Every structure is written in C-alpha cells, then in structure tokens.
Amino acid sequence: MDILWSVVWALVSALVVGVLVRRTISVGTGWLRNTVLSLVMGTAIWPITRASYEILGISQDGTIPWLEVSFEAAMIFILLFAWMVVIQMAVLLALELVMPSGTFTTLARAAVRLPSLYRRVSRLSQIQRLLLSHGLSRYMRPRIPSFKVSMREIAQATSEVFAAAGVTFVKLGQFVASRADIVPTEFVEEFSKLQSDVPPVPYSAIEPELVKIWGRPVEEIFAEFSKEPMAAASVAQVHPAVLHDGTEVVVKVQRPHIRRQVKADSDIIHTLAERMENSAGWARKIGVRGIADGFLESLAEELDYRGEIRQTEQLRRAMDPHRRSVVRIPAVYEHLSGERVIVMERMQGVPLSKADAVLGQLSMLARREIARDLFLLVAGQVLETGVFHADLHAGNIVIDDAGRAGLIDFGAVGRLDKRDRRDITLLLLAFERQDSTAATNAIIDIFGMPPEGDTRKIQREVGQLLLQFDAGMPGGSSGLFTALLQFVIDHGFELPPAVGTAFRAISTLEGSLKKLDPEADLLLMVREHMDELLSRTQNLGDAVEGLGLYAAATVPVVAGLPLEISRVVKQLEDGSLDIGMKGLSIDVIRDLVGGVLDQLIQVLVAIALVLAGVVLMAADFGPSLTPALTIFTYFGAWVLLSGFVLAIVVLAPALHQRRFK
Template sequence: MNVFWTIVLGLVNAVVVGALVRRLITVGTGALRNTLVSLVMGLSIWPVTLQAFEMLQITQRGDVPFLGMSFPAVMVFLLIFGWFLTIQLYVMLAIELVLPSGSFTQVARTAARMPSWYRTTRRLWEIQGILFRFGLRRYLKPRMPSLRVSRRELARTAAEALAAAGVSFVKLGQFVATRADMIPSEFVEEFSALQSEVPPVPFSTIRPELEKAWGRPLEEVCREFDEEPLAAASVAQVHRAVLHSGEEVVVKVQRPNLRRQVRADSAIIMNLAERFENSAQWAKSIGLVEIARGFVESLAEELDYRGEARQMTILGRSVAQVSTALGGRAGSGAPDDAPRGGIVRIPEVYGALSGERVLVMDRMAGRPLSRSAEALAGTSTLVRREMCEQLFMTIARQMLDTGVFHADLHPGNIMVAPDGTLGLIDFGAVGRLDARDRRDVLTLLLAFDKQNSQAATNAVIDMFGMPPGTDLRRMQREIGQIMLRFDSGGAEEPSQSADPTAAGRSGGAASGFFRELLDFVFDHGFAMPTAVAQAFRAITTLEDSLRKLDPRSDLLGLVRSHGREVLAGSRNLRKTLDDTALYANATLPALASLPIEVSRVVKHLQDGSLDIGTSGLTTDLIRNLVRTVVDQLVQVVLATALVLGGVVMMAFDFGPPLAEQLTIFTYFGAWVLMAGMVLAGLVLAPALRDRRALLW
C-alpha cells in the first residue's frame, strides 16, 4: 500500500480513536495532548497491522486498505484497532498522572509572573535583612525570649524596624495600634507613635496623575494650586488649591506606582505572619494571620478614595442631624460670629473632581487639637463645654444611630478653628456597627454609669459570645470589680486650672473602664470582632480628646446629660415599629406552619420513625454513597475477572485456526483481556479526577 493511503487511513483512525477515548474518560483529554497522541497512534495503526499480517502469515492484496482483504485480515485489523484504543486510553491516563491537565497553562502563567516573583523575593530578602539588623529574628523561636528583653524594648525595636521597612509596614504598625484587644499596651503605645511622614514627591510627578484623573489640564480646574504640599504621608500627599468658583480646597493625591509596592508588601506580610504563627506560640495566641489579613484588606480599601468619599458623605449626614437637633446654633456662649449649622463640621467632598486616586474636599480652617492648647486657654468655659457636648453628640449619633463612625478620634484628627468650630479629618479609619452591636455598646455605657454589672455582663456576652467553660458568676464579679475601680461617683473632679495636656494623658473614667475591659476580654480568650474593637478605641480616644478641649469634661457625665437625646435618635418609635413589622413578616410563616410540624413530629413518635440528628447525612445521600461504592466494587471485580479470563484463554492455544499462527480461542481471549483493561481504565479515571480536584 502506498504512503498516501497510509497517511489517509492514519488520519481517519486518529480522529476515530481520539473521539472514542474522549467519550470513555473525562480526564487527561485536553485538546492539545489528545490531538498529538491520537495522531501518533492513528498513523501507527496500519504499519503495525501490516507487521501483524506478516507475523501471522495473513496475505493482504491490493494497494487500497480493506479492498480485497480476507476475513482473517479484517478480524485481526479490528482487534489491533481495539488494542490501540485501549493503549491510548492508558497513555492519556499516564500523562494525566505525571502531568495533570492545565500544567502547560500553569507553566505559562508562572513564566508571566516571574518578574513579579523576582521583585517580591528581592523585597522579602530586604525585609529579612531588616529583621536581622534590628535583632528581631530571634523572636521567630517557639517561645518569646522575654527574660532578656523587656516588652517595652521589644515594642520600641519593632516600631523602628517597621519604620525602616517603608510605606506598607508603617501602615501595618498604625493598624496594629488600633487592635488593643489583641496587642499588649506597650506595642499599642509604640506603634501609635509611628509617623508616616516621608519626603514629598516632586510636583512634576504628581501633576500627570491629577490631569489623568480629571481628564483636563490642571489650570482648567484650579485657579491656584500650591506645588508645595501641606503634608506628605506614605500613601498620599495633600496640596492646597483654589477652584475657579472660588472655593478653597485640599487635594489629596495618591503617590504614583504605590499599588505595585503595596501588593508585593501585602504578600510578604501574609507570608511573614504565617511563618511567625507556625513557629512562635505568642503569634499563634493572638491570631497573627487574622490580624495581617484584616490589615491587607483595610489597606486595599484605603487605596481607593471613592470609599473614603462615601464614608465622609454618610458621616456628614449625622453631623447635619446633630446640628438640627441642637438648634443649629454654635452654642449659647459662642462668639457672635460663630457660624450657624453646628460646631462640628465634616469636609464636603467634590465628587466630580474625586476618584479612585484623587480626593478633593473643603479645607478645614484652624489647627489640630493636639497643637491648640494656647488658643483654647483664651476660650471661655461655656464655649469649651459646648464644643465638648456637640463633639460627643456627633460621635454618639454616628456610632449609635447610623452605625458608621470616625474610628480614630485622636487630637491630631480634630481641627479647632478660630471661630470655635471643630472639623473632623482623616477618614481612612471608619468603623461600622450593626444594630445589635450598637445596642450593646450603649448598654455598656449606661450600665457603667449605673454600676450595673449584670447588664454590662449581658452586653459583653452578646457582643463577644461566651468561651466554653466560663463561670458566669465569676465573670460578672470581675466586670463589677472593673466598674468599681473606675466609678465616676468616687472620682475626683479635675481642678479648674488643670493642664489640658496632662488631663488628656491621664484619661477619664470611661476610657479607663474600656481599656480594662479590653484587657479582660483579651485575657479570657474572647473573640473580639474588628467593628467592636474600633468602637472601643473610638470611645477611649474620644474621651482623651474631650478632656483636651475641656479638662472638666466627663464622658459619662455627657452620657447622663444627653442620654435621652441619644436614645431618641437610636430608638425612635417609628423605627421600632418598622423593625417589629419586619420581624413579624419574617416569623409569621414559621408560626403558621408550627401546628403542622408539631403534628408531623407526634405522628413519627407514634409510629417509631422519628430520625434525630444525622449531621447532614440524609437517607438519599447514604443510599447514593452505598450505590457508588458497590458499583465501583463490582466494576473492579468484573475487570479483574475479564483480565484473568483473557489471559487464560490466550494461554491455551487450541480451537479452529483463524490464520496460520492464530486460533479462534486465542483471538477471543485477546478481546476479553482488552475488555478487562478498558473497564479497569474506566475505574481508574475517576480516581485521577478526584486527585486533580485536590491538587487544584
């Protein structure tokens, strides 16, 4: 037979064999590998058949296949075709075992990611060098060597290492400082002092980012733009500008090429957290991986200024509600030129000019509260008291009414204007409390004021749950002891001439109570939700800021004075009725079907067919599982029987001859053996499929 017909027959066989194999098995039959193997096998069928004819002394006449072929030649060709199909099936399974499907695609993806992996690896070695340089490598040991180094020294050294590591790690330290529920106080204090001040990016680099975000030249948007930034931080820098409409604004623009570094650092932070948690007991005890994961998620959100703009809009509504509730006047003792609409302000966002990497907002007048001691010294007591009241009411409404609140209320984030107004800035840390947590936080404040340890304990259990084996009475007693230590009724009032700075450092009764409560929660193994931890931090930092505004300020006193207003905002009658109606709509169908369900249970009890607690193992699931196992067992037994039977039949060389060197018994034994091999391959294929699912 000429070469042409050999190739034609080989291609036809390749198509047929490939299609049959893909129908028989569902693994290892990717288009590329199946095509290549089918071509090799298909082009080999006829040459092998000719060799078999020669060995078995079967004569093949003519140059065209099948034309003029004898009956024995046709039977042998069909047998060889069947065995080639079986061999290809096992070849595909073997390739799948060594090189699972998708490996070539995975290799291509890996090659594409090599530059990124190189940068990440180089950055990881840099971080490792910083750990060695600051002597932190030893803390990867199973036990923290606290006998040699004090916790304060360790916290200070860790803060220095974070500062040396750059942008993302400074942010990590600042984030960790907000988790006083998990981190010792020494670390909180040292990490809180971390500053993200860095040299500003040249304006020539910033300008293209602004024009890209605005879609037009800078001069078409701003009448004035200060190239020298007001502040430069690790993530962004802030510039003063004046729009063509006359408004004075600040423009917060993200540093160029920051996201690539943040992505690499985020991967490194997760890697280091996993290594610490696997090798050091102290890291495992505080759940370091979960802390790192929360930081990576919050950092990703912080890099998108659209979320910050939405948060500012929501917080602005709560400020407007407080202004309306308090009469829209800056205060009875405020200067005559004090602006109407309330003392506390939130910058207005210019949505048309803001986006993912640029945020444009009103410029808040004044100086930070942390640097306003001299200005406040000349302010009357009435004005300072009014400022405290409105700041408290604003945050209380945010936390207990809307549930979205400014979570970082330290004095640096509160601006004090010459006219007595206050401005809140830096909305990167915003907390969110659901309705149930809001109720529990309010209960804690009121219970502390009333020295009701039972109500406080109930609120703590509702917020954090109760660890197994907890002694409820002992827990209530310990919370009661904390409340007694910070009883405001026995606290001494600060003197009129008290130094506001000193007052801010000492803290008030409420902040002391919440700090002690955080230690209690941490020591007893409670799971602290991030939102609740942010609320606790907001309360403690708020009281410190209030005492800087007015040394006589008392957060619990404000709760007592304005408790009715806070309750009116968070629990109004209409909202309660709406919640009740919603709950009724959700529960009425279940109540309506309750008699039928009770009757069904009673019937099952009467006839003894009640089935209790199968942990998700239904009767149908068990039946299907048993059927699958039995089917596979039967297939294995049948395949084994066919293979053994085929071998035995081929071993006994007797019966009528099909060809000179081939008997009928041997011929059909080869078919039986082939059937057993195919059945065994079909049993093996699902196991490879399950293996691939586990690998990927």
C-alpha cells in the same frame, strides 16, 4: 498522492482517537497533551497496520488492497485501532500521575510571572535579612520549654524590623497597635511609636496619574493646583487646589505604584504570619495569622477610595440639618473622585494636634462649644445612625481662628447595629447614674457571658469600676473606655470587632476633647445631654415598627406549632420518629457501600478479563484467521483489551478524586 493520503488518514485517525479517548475518560485529557498524543497515534496507526499485515501474511510484496479490503485485513485493522485508543488512554493516565493536568499552563503562567516572582523573592530576602540583623529570627523557632520568652523583647525587635521594612509594614504596626483587645500591651506600646516618615512624590510623577484618571489636563479642571503637597503619608498625599468658580478644595491622590508594592508586601506578610504561627507558640497565642489577615483586608479597603467617598457622604447626610453646629464635615466632589483620588471641600484651619497657637487665641467658652458639638456629633453617629468616624485623633480634627472645627480623613469608619447602639447608650447612662446592675446587664448583652462567668462577681467588679469613674469626682470619666476595654479582655469576654472599634473611637475622641477643654468629662456631657441622646436613640416610632416586625416574623411560627406537635406525637405512636445523626443516614451508608462494591466488582471483572485474554492468546489452536493468526488468539486480544478498558475506567475516577482533595 500516497503521502497526501497518509497525511489525511493520520489527521482523521488522530481526530477519531482523540474523541474516543475524551468520551471514555475525563481525567488527564487536557487539550494539549491529548492533541499531541492523538497526532502521534494517528500517524503511527497505518505504518503499524502495514507491518502487522506483513507479519500475519495478509499482504504480499507490500501491496495493500486500498479499495477492496479483505475481511482479514479489516478485522486486524479494527483490533489495532482499538488498541491504539487503549494505549493512548493508559499513557494519559500515566502522565496524569506524574504530571497532573494544568501543569503546562501553570508553568506558562509562572514564566510570565517570573519578573514579579523575582521581585517578591528579593523583597522576601530583604525582610529575612532584617529579621536576622535585628535578632528576631530566634523568636521564630520553637523554644526550649524552660526558656521564658520576653514579650517586650519581641515587640521591640519587631517594631524595629517594621520601621526598617517600609510603609506597608509601618501601617501593619499601626494596625496592630489599634488592636489592644487581642494584642499584648507590650506590642501595643511599642507599635504605637511607629511613624511613617515618607517624603512626598514629585508633581512630575503625580500629574500623569491625575491626567489618566480624569482624562484631561489638570489645568482644565482647576484654576490653581499647588505642586507642593500640604501633607504626605505612606499611601497618599494631599494637594490644595482652587476650582474655576473659586471654591477651595483639596486633592487626595494615591502614590503611583503603591498598589504593586503593597501587593508584594501583602504576600510576604501572609507568608511570614503563617510561618510564625506554625513554628512559634507565642505567635499562635496572640493569633498572628488572624491579625495579618485583618490588616490585609483593611489595607485593601484603604487603597480603594470609593469606600471613603461613600462613608464621607453618608456621615455628612446624617448630620442634623436643623441643629446649628460649629463642627463640619467636608463635601465631596464625586464627579472628580474615584478609586485613586478624592476631591473634597477644604477645611480651613490647622490640625488640633498642632493648634496650640489657635487654641490660645480662642476663649474657653468657644473651645467648650467646639468640644460639646464634637461630642454630640460623634455621639449621634455612634448611638443613632450607627456609622461613625473611627479615628478621631487630634490630627483628623481641624480648628480655625473663628472657633469652627472640621473633620477629615474618613478612611476608617465603624458600623454598629441597633441593638449594640442601644446597649452602649444604656452603658453610658448606667455609668453616669452609678447603677452597677444596669451596667452589668448592658455589658453582658454586648459581650455575652464569658465561660464559667459568675454574674454576681462580675456585678461587684463593675461596681468597683463605676466608683473609679464618677462624673462628679476629680478626673471624672478620663480613660473610661480604655478601662472598659481592659476590663472586658481581663474577664474573658468575647469582644465583637464593631464594638471594639466603637470603644476605641470614643476613647480616642476623649483625648481630643481633653485637648480642647482640659476639664471635659464624657459622663458629665452624657448627663447634660441625656434627654437629647435618649430621644435620638429610643425613638417610639422605631420601637413600634420593630415590635411589628417581630410579631410578623413570630406569628407564622406560633401558628404552625400545633401541626408540628401533632406530627411528632403521631410519629411517637407508630414508632417512626427518627432522631437521626447529622451527616450520617441509611441512604448515605447504602450509597457508600454500594459504590465500594461496584468498584470492587469492576476490578474483579477487569482482572478476570485480562487473565482470560492472556490464556486465549496463548492458546495455539483453532481455526485460522490468517496464515499466522488463529481465531482464539484474535478473540483473546479483544478480551484482553476489554479488561484494560474496564481497569482504566475504574482508575480514572480515583485519579479525579485524588486531584481535587
């Protein structure tokens, strides 16, 4: 019975101690450590109390008055219980200093992640070996000031490492090659050579993924499904198939386990980018960390096909239904598509990059019609709707024997707001009309004025650029947008990402148009279709609506101006106008000083209580509470305890602030 009573007493004591500790301080009182210490303290309270009773002469022959507790015994027990609470608080704060709250949880999670951590470390070691073997590691250290770093050398070595490191790093290189606005030319040229030569995944590995996505066998959805892919890339592969109603489709399915590989490589890319930018000046100069972050964000979007599905349907709906065009955008079967698979209408034909034989059978009139309709489609996307296909290279344009074309792969899509769309339209018209003033105004409106920019000087240089790209001269507008990008970069303009994407898209389209029609000229097409472009981009109804919105937003501000002016004048008259400083005010200063003074006073009081408690406990005189304990000593123990409690209460917030800094 005594053992059962002791266990119950220990549990009740542990509960009371734990609650009191958590009520007094909040730092370091994690449930695990607080529970363990409460059980220890609760179990130890009664043995310590009995020993204290014997020392102080309260109990004789080990008998304890369970039911009729004496006044002296109760007083000693309450004091000891209070000290156990204070000791537990002090131990918890000491543990917080050495081992902050959450350490055990972190260790437990780390133990669960050990296999993935091992794979990550192994992969990182592999990448570091590649850096060493290709001689790139010497460029990741601070250089001797007199030693000139060769950007071409660095670009070549990095390209070799990316090619050897696998698909994620190849895609990183391809992404870098698309950022000619911020990346040195040497990197763009070397990384543009990167290609991902990836063998297709066997159908036996793809089929379980498709069954898991659709929840039923592939045979129930398709009448035919080719086990051999018609195309394979680093992230996905494409299989031709036929629905039960006879419709030919293509199934773009993500490679199994590609997300796990990309996630591991993404962590490594982020780590390497931080290391390079912290240690190498050339990496800071080109902004390696920003490029890496942009790539990782782009890759995360690419791995979720739902965005591509929305973008494909958005571009398809934006096509003018009243205009006959030989260029089509495939329909998406949304009920069969999702995060890792897309089922869409099959575009007949071959990619423009491999269509020499098909183009050779088409008349020049048919080829020019495809080029014209392709230009009008993309011009409408960029200049009218603001959502456009951002990667129209020859591999993403399909041509068939009948002289029809189709666009594929809508993973890369750009977006432009109304003002940028208007400015790009004006810029094209200004180049077509050789108007340097209008072109300069459009450029400044798009990119802003560079620091210490000279408007007249910029206008003269724009005029020289206009003369190089005249729609009536041999060569015409070939390379216009590439030259514009270089002009913007060379003159220190800030290039908005959306506009940079649009310029690169039009520049890429220009190359595809040239493959269709070697005499295709972007500015001549602008001239031929000027009225149509203007009617689509400068709609009178939109202008009136925009003016109405502007007026609605401006009128309340104008109406409130007299009242605001009157308020400022009144404050000037009575001297109450407060200019103020951001982030600094009398209230802030008062709160800061008040808080410091409060803490200082609490510390001084705590020190005073501790000293007073020590003095009282050392005093060996006064009435006796027990045969071996005086009232002054007992009271001194309480004063000392109060000093410790106050000190802990002051220290706890400081630990809390230290933890969350």
